[in-house]
Amino acid sequence: LSELHFIKCNVKPRLTHSRELEMKTTLQELLIYIIFLTDLCILTFGMVSTDMYYLNRVMANLFLDTPFSDKDKTIFKTMGSITDFWQFLEGPLLNGLYWNTWYTENSTSSYRNSSHIYYENLLLGVAQIRQLKVRNNTCSVYPSFRAFMRECYGQYSYNHEDRESFGFKNDTAWHYYTSATLAPWHWGLIGLYSTGGFMFILSKSKGQSLQMVTFLKEHSWITRGTRVVFIDFSMYNANVNLFCIVRLTMEFPATGGIIPSWQFHSVKLLRYVTYYDYFLASCEVIFCLFIFTFLIQEFIKLRKLKGDYFRDAWNWLDMLLLLLSLFAIAFNIYRTIEVSSLMENLLSNSDSYPDFYFLGFWQTRYNNMISVNVFFAWIKIFKYISFNKTMTQLSSTLSRCAKDIIGFAIMFFIIFFAYAQLGYLVFGSQVDEFSTFQNCIFTQFRIVLGDFNFADIEHANRILGPIYFITFVFFVFFVLLNMFLAIINDTYSEVKADFSVIPSKEFEISDLIKQKLYFLNLLFRAHE
Numbered sequence: 001l002s003e004l005h006f007i008k009c010n011v012k013p014r015l016t017h018s019r020e021l022e023m024k025t026t027l028q029e030l031l032i033y034i035i036f037l038t039d040l041c042i043l044t045f046g047m048v049s050t051d052m053y054y055l056n057r058v059m060a061n062l063f064l065d066t067p068f069s070d071k072d073k074t075i076f077k078t079m080g081s082i083t084d085f086w087q088f089l090e091g092p093l094l095n096g097l098y099w100n101t102w103y104t105e106n107s108t109s110s111y112r113n114s115s116h117i118y119y120e121n122l123l124l125g126v127a128q129i130r131q132l133k134v135r136n137n138t139c140s141v142y143p144s145f146r147a148f149m150r151e152c153y154g155q156y157s158y159n160h161e162d163r164e165s166f167g168f169k170n171d172t173a174w175h176y177y178t179s180a181t182l183a184p185w186h187w188g189l190i191g192l193y194s195t196g197g198f199m200f201i202l203s204k205s206k207g208q209s210l211q212m213v214t215f216l217k218e219h220s221w222i223t224r225g226t227r228v229v230f231i232d233f234s235m236y237n238a239n240v241n242l243f244c245i246v247r248l249t250m251e252f253p254a255t256g257g258i259i260p261s262w263q264f265h266s267v268k269l270l271r272y273v274t275y276y277d278y279f280l281a282s283c284e285v286i287f288c289l290f291i292f293t294f295l296i297q298e299f300i301k302l303r304k305l306k307g308d309y310f311r312d313a314w315n316w317l318d319m320l321l322l323l324l325s326l327f328a329i330a331f332n333i334y335r336t337i338e339v340s341s342l343m344e345n346l347l348s349n350s351d352s353y354p355d356f357y358f359l360g361f362w363q364t365r366y367n368n369m370i371s372v373n374v375f376f377a378w379i380k381i382f383k384y385i386s387f388n389k390t391m392t393q394l395s396s397t398l399s400r401c402a403k404d405i406i407g408f409a410i411m412f413f414i415i416f417f418a419y420a421q422l423g424y425l426v427f428g429s430q431v432d433e434f435s436t437f438q439n440c441i442f443t444q445f446r447i448v449l450g451d452f453n454f455a456d457i458e459h460a461n462r463i464l465g466p467i468y469f470i471t472f473v474f475f476v477f478f479v480l481l482n483m484f485l486a487i488i489n490d491t492y493s494e495v496k497a498d499f500s501v502i503p504s505k506e507f508e509i510s511d512l513i514k515q516k517l518y519f520l521n522l523l524f525r526a527h528e
Contacts, residue, residue: 030384036290037377043283044374046276047367051240052266058118059235059244059264066092076248080257085229085250086217089129090210093248097127097233098206114204114350120237121244127233128353130199133162133225139254155254156191156227163196167219173200173212174221183358186230188251189261193228201353226252234356243269245360265360267367269339284332291325298322314383317376324373331366335359393495401491408487412480419472420444423457426468430460448477 064076068087076088098115115123139154154160167174179195186193200216202209222229231248245265250258272281298318302309309315338359345354382395420440427434433443433456446452447469457465 026384033380033384036287036294037381039283039286039290040374040377043280043287044370046280046283047268047370049240049242049268051242052268055121055237055240055242055244055266056264059121059246060262062096062117063092063246063248064262066096068092076260076262079250079260082222082252082258085222085258086213089213089217093127093231094206094209094213097123097202098209100206117235120239121235122238124234124236124243124356125350125352125354126204127202127231128199129202129229129231130197131222131226131229132156132193132197133223134160134227135162135164135225151224153225153254156193158194161194161196162225166223167221171200173198173216183355183361186228186247186249188228188249189259190251190253191227193230197230204351222252227254228252232353232355232357234354234360241268241270241273242266243356243360245356247357265364267360267363269335269356269359269363271336287325288329291322291329294318295322314380317380321373321376321380324369324376328366328370328373331362331369335363335366389499393492393499396499397488397492397495400495401487404487404491405484408480408484412476412484415475415480416441416444419468419476422468426464427457427460431456444472444476447472448481 067073067075068084068091072087074084074087076092079085079088096117099117099119100115117123134153134156136151136153138160139152141149141152163176165175169175176198177196179197183195185195198221200212202212229250229252231250232246234243234245236243243266245263245267247263249261249263251261252258271277298315301315342354342356342359345352382391420437423434423443424437424440428436428440432439433446433453434440443452454465454469457469459465
């Protein structure tokens with residue numbers, strides 16, 4: 001006992017009682033937050049799997065890369081005319097949707113009145129084809145050309161949309177229908193499209209579907225006013241419990257031709273099937289409890305600090321995390337209810353088109369939202385890094401040079417956007433990388449990284465092309481980026497010098513840990 005008393009008396013206290021209590025509270029908060037972060041990562045990564053990528057790739061190869069015929073090697077990605085559109089419908093689309101026989105022609109599938117794409121993916125209901133049109137005289141023609149151009153169909157907009165029935169009055173494909181779903185408008189490559197349109201639904205039989213497509217082709221269902229055609233269908237793979245919601249889009253711009261695009265959403269809508277899924281469900285319950293607890297803590301802190309609460313950047317991050325988490329919880333409940341309702345309707349009528357697109361769309365947005373939530377949750381760890389000297393120096397460097405970086409960023413983006421406008425105006429009509437202002441911005445970032453084809457802009461303009469490239473690389477890469485590095489390096493040197501002269505109190509957490517470990521070691525040696 002006397003030896004132990006001697007050891008206690010000779011351990012120099014380095015922290016006051018209040019400061020030590022504060023450090024213990026911080027460590028306790030860190031441990032609790034690590035448990036929360038682990039739970040969040042488990043349930044988030046449980047929503048995705050590598051099977052999603054492989055399912056998307058298989059479906060993309062089937063519908064996007066299959067030639068129209070043995071003689072015509074055109075594929076969906078390279079189609080450019082209305083003739084190509086009808087050939088795609090009659091060939092790769094119908095062949096890809098209907099798999100009613102086994103790989104040998106003389107043996108039939110064991111599944112009656114249903115299609116299993118690649119023998120593994122059940123086609124849910126049938127596919128739907130929908131088009132949007134614009135009215136005649138929706139653009140202005142120069143007076144000198146009005147005698148030659150009596151019809152003028154402009155670009156698509158909701159106000160210019162043609163909703164008048166045409167063709168055969170008794171056929172639903174020739175009548176306009178408004179959408180009753182919650183699906184958002186489709187953002188295409190050249191336009192934003194509404195959810196209504198002229199639509200027809202394929203049959204469960206490949207032969208009948210081919211007759212329908214041929215009939216529409218012969219009676220000019222696609223007109224000069226057509227601006228976009230959507231092909232929507234969904235499938236379910238029970239082996240991996242994944243839905244694949246497909247949308248093939250063909251935009252008909254006012255310039256003529258076709259611009260194809262596509263979306264493949266492989267999502268896990270049926271969440272609770274295996275034992276691992278129920279384990280994830282328990283993690284979701286724990287996550288909800290954490291969020292409820294954090295919400296109460298932030299509310300108490302807000303009432304205590306009042307206006308000062310909003311002066312701390314970490315409090316803003318906490319509010320953002322809570323807001324994203326609450327949205328995720330609400331959507332998870334809504335998604336579960338909607339999937340159950342939609343599945344019941346599908347089982348009752350397998351000849352209809354089940355609109356899984358809006359569920360797939362919002363499920364993808366939900367995945368994106370929860371991914372951003374995970375990102376900010378990891379960023380919040382910087383709040384507890386005061387026990388590490390190196391990390392403290394780095395965070396102090398960034399906070400100290402923040403004003404200089406903001407000033408530099410203003411100068412950088414002025415020059416950057418000036419070059420982007422120059423590139424768009426000079427090369428926009430000839431080079432794909434500069435065809436839009438957004439493309440110009442991303443292209444210039446690629447130039448900084450060295451990923452760029454100089455020959456394209458040189459071919460577009462043999463004088464301004466080289467001048468643009470050389471001056472941009474010189475000012476942005478050699479001057480501005482080196483100025484940015486100089487700001488960071490100079491500030492970091494100042495911070496290191498300050499910490500070497502005046503040790504920061506932020507190191508006291510590590511001191512507390514070392515002190516406790518040292519005391520436990522002495523205590524153990526004393527008992528020996």
